[in-house]
Amino acid sequence: MFVLVMQFLWLWIDELVGKGLGTKVITELLIYQSTTLIPLALPISILLSCIMTFGNLGQHYEMVAMKAAGIPLRKIMMPIFIFCILLSVLAFYIANVVVPDSVLKSKMLLYDVQQKKPAFNIKEGIFYNGIESFSIKVGKKSDDGKHIEDIMIYDHSSNKGLTGLVVAEKGIMEMSADTSYLFFTLFNGCRYEELENKESHNTLPFDRTEFRKQEIILDLTGFKLSRSNEELFKNNYQMLNINELDDESDSIKKEIEIHKANLKNNLVSFFHIYDTINQRREPDTKVFSKSNILENFSKQDRLKMINNALNSARTIKGISSFNISETEMSEEYLRKIYMEWHRKFTLSFACIIFFFIGAPFGTIIRKGGLGMPMVSAVIIFVLYYIIMVMGEKFAKEGVMTPIVGTWLASFIMIPLGAFLTYKASIDSNLFNVDAYIKFFIKIKNIFKKEGK
Numbered sequence: 001m002f003v004l005v006m007q008f009l010w011l012w013i014d015e016l017v018g019k020g021l022g023t024k025v026i027t028e029l030l031i032y033q034s035t036t037l038i039p040l041a042l043p044i045s046i047l048l049s050c051i052m053t054f055g056n057l058g059q060h061y062e063m064v065a066m067k068a069a070g071i072p073l074r075k076i077m078m079p080i081f082i083f084c085i086l087l088s089v090l091a092f093y094i095a096n097v098v099v100p101d102s103v104l105k106s107k108m109l110l111y112d113v114q115q116k117k118p119a120f121n122i123k124e125g126i127f128y129n130g131i132e133s134f135s136i137k138v139g140k141k142s143d144d145g146k147h148i149e150d151i152m153i154y155d156h157s158s159n160k161g162l163t164g165l166v167v168a169e170k171g172i173m174e175m176s177a178d179t180s181y182l183f184f185t186l187f188n189g190c191r192y193e194e195l196e197n198k199e200s201h202n203t204l205p206f207d208r209t210e211f212r213k214q215e216i217i218l219d220l221t222g223f224k225l226s227r228s229n230e231e232l233f234k235n236n237y238q239m240l241n242i243n244e245l246d247d248e249s250d251s252i253k254k255e256i257e258i259h260k261a262n263l264k265n266n267l268v269s270f271f272h273i274y275d276t277i278n279q280r281r282e283p284d285t286k287v288f289s290k291s292n293i294l295e296n297f298s299k300q301d302r303l304k305m306i307n308n309a310l311n312s313a314r315t316i317k318g319i320s321s322f323n324i325s326e327t328e329m330s331e332e333y334l335r336k337i338y339m340e341w342h343r344k345f346t347l348s349f350a351c352i353i354f355f356f357i358g359a360p361f362g363t364i365i366r367k368g369g370l371g372m373p374m375v376s377a378v379i380i381f382v383l384y385y386i387i388m389v390m391g392e393k394f395a396k397e398g399v400m401t402p403i404v405g406t407w408l409a410s411f412i413m414i415p416l417g418a419f420l421t422y423k424a425s426i427d428s429n430l431f432n433v434d435a436y437i438k439f440f441i442k443i444k445n446i447f448k449k450e451g452k
Helices: 002-016 023-059 062-068 073-115 242-268 299-365 372-396 402-425 433-451
Strands: 134-141 147-155 164-175 181-196 203-219
Touching (some): 002 023, 023 062, 023 073, 023 299, 062 073, 073 299, 147 181, 242 299, 299 372
Antiparallel strands (some): 164 181
16 A cells, blocks of 8 residues: 555655645545555455465465365465455445545545645745736845845736836735735835826826835735535546446447437438439439439539538538547447446455465465565566556457456456466475476486487
């Protein structure tokens, strides 16, 4: 879980840093994201723990002692197998009930974080343009961040350019208790304002006002994290459970049928044999004296018929392109719905698959700890994940059906688990280097004898 969460942080680090997000927001985001990663973290956790557990049993000859006592491997694996089934049921419940709500809240919070402005931070000697309609420059700031010197505040809130400027020698900069407003208390300065004659629209000279003390209040509500309405994000297929996915798939199927029916109905009216000025004739080749149909009409009628045909063809092309595009988008979304439906089962079923890979694999390699088991588990899981991603990509593009693309990794891993379980049950030296050396030596001796 830690590795998967760190991957998420590295992916979104640019959006999270520099926006003044509180500990509560970061913690809430990590909790939601961790919940969505549980179905993916459980299979690799089972794989690693099974390799470590059975590897330790083999390394300390406890597995040998149990087999010598007449206990077969299937009975040794049975308690952990039952526990893995319970974990797979739990993984399915989380994927079907908990994850959709967590994905909804996580996506919504990420969207709000992306829309949030960077944290308010005025630096010395640099114009700050983060506050809408104002540009602020501070020459020097004290260590406490409140007392400032050489202040310049440009005001362009009138949307007519920089019509106002405030310059002061020193001042005090403070935020309100709820960080909604920024208060400037300026001392010994001038205010310049450009005036405009409303009658002639001619610009007059600046209005210059000196002051000993002046207060300016700026609105900072735009820097707060505003939470969006959940209803705006709720209809995405990733945020639906199995029953909701079934209902959504039925709706998409109906939309596809409507698109196809509209395409057929809209095109039928454009197909006819020929049409003279305002009179449609029944298609009868006996009426024509010439084999080329157009030659039976006058030049004016021929031009009109050709123009009508071209306009009809353009209209047909536009209608067809629109309906085909809508149908393809609906079919692609339908494939995603089917994939999401099957994914809730595949990740749960992966817990059982990885048990039948990890337990016999640990029995065969007879290595416990975090070294060899960790490396082996990562390699196997990366292989599974690559196949899973490839299958889902092919399913999205329509190369495979959603059920085949989503279950492709499981179909490939099941024979591997069966093979390892069989090898472990007969105490095969599958990863014993000495056994392979002896095997190749035998083959070498056979070739030597045939050569003689």
